[in-house]
Amino acid sequence: MTILKIVEHPNEILTTPAQKVTVFDKKLGILLDDMYETMMAADGIGLAAPQVGVSKRIAIVDLGEGQEIIEMINPEIVAIGGKEVEVEGCLSFPDIYGEVERPYYVKIEAEDRDGNLYELEAEDYEARAIQHEIDHLNGILFTSKILRYVTPDEFTEEGEEQ
Numbered sequence: 001m002t003i004l005k006i007v008e009h010p011n012e013i014l015t016t017p018a019q020k021v022t023v024f025d026k027k028l029g030i031l032l033d034d035m036y037e038t039m040m041a042a043d044g045i046g047l048a049a050p051q052v053g054v055s056k057r058i059a060i061v062d063l064g065e066g067q068e069i070i071e072m073i074n075p076e077i078v079a080i081g082g083k084e085v086e087v088e089g090c091l092s093f094p095d096i097y098g099e100v101e102r103p104y105y106v107k108i109e110a111e112d113r114d115g116n117l118y119e120l121e122a123e124d125y126e127a128r129a130i131q132h133e134i135d136h137l138n139g140i141l142f143t144s145k146i147l148r149y150v151t152p153d154e155f156t157e158e159g160e161e162q
Contacts, residue, residue: 001030001037004052006091009141013050014092017139018057021073024115028058032071032113035060044091046129048136051092059133063126070120075110075134078119086128087150088142097154098146102131 007013021028031054039047039060049058061070082104089097106127108120122130132142 002034003041004034004038006038006042006047007051007053008092008094009143011092013053013055014136014141015139016050016055018048018050018055018137021056021058021111024073024111024113028073029113031056031058032060036062036069039091042091046133047091048133050136050139057137059137061126061129061133063129067126070126070130071113072108072110072130072133073112073115075108075130075137077106077131077134078109079105079107081105084124084128085147086125087154088128088132088146090132090142093141093143095152096143097150097152098143099148099150100128100142100145101147102128102145106131108134 035047035052038052045063046061049056057074059072059075080103083101084104085099085101087097088100104127105123108130109117111117
């Protein structure tokens, strides 16, 4: 597996909606595996393909703690509920953190690496991470949603990471 270079802001690929995945092959599996290795090496919990220079609707989320890795191909949000404000960061924006309001609950439809359609419901931090990555696929950056910027020290004290 390969650790890929993370694209940092400003870069046009981060604000351009990604293209739908139509081919589910070995190359897609390799990209997902490489994205996972890259995310782990960067100490992240989520990564979207545009963040590694690939304009495709592919994202992963891994909260650790024995949770299953979520691989989302062509994900779409089909339901949301509630709202909360929490601190977020982003691998494409090193050392920038801010409070972002997002739905507390999300339900998505997506495809797995083999092209099988599935539904997933998530709440709280997992829902937030999923929405953050889907925003990337739509060319939406978390900085456009920040209500209040937070210093890295404040961020660390709160024990959050995105």
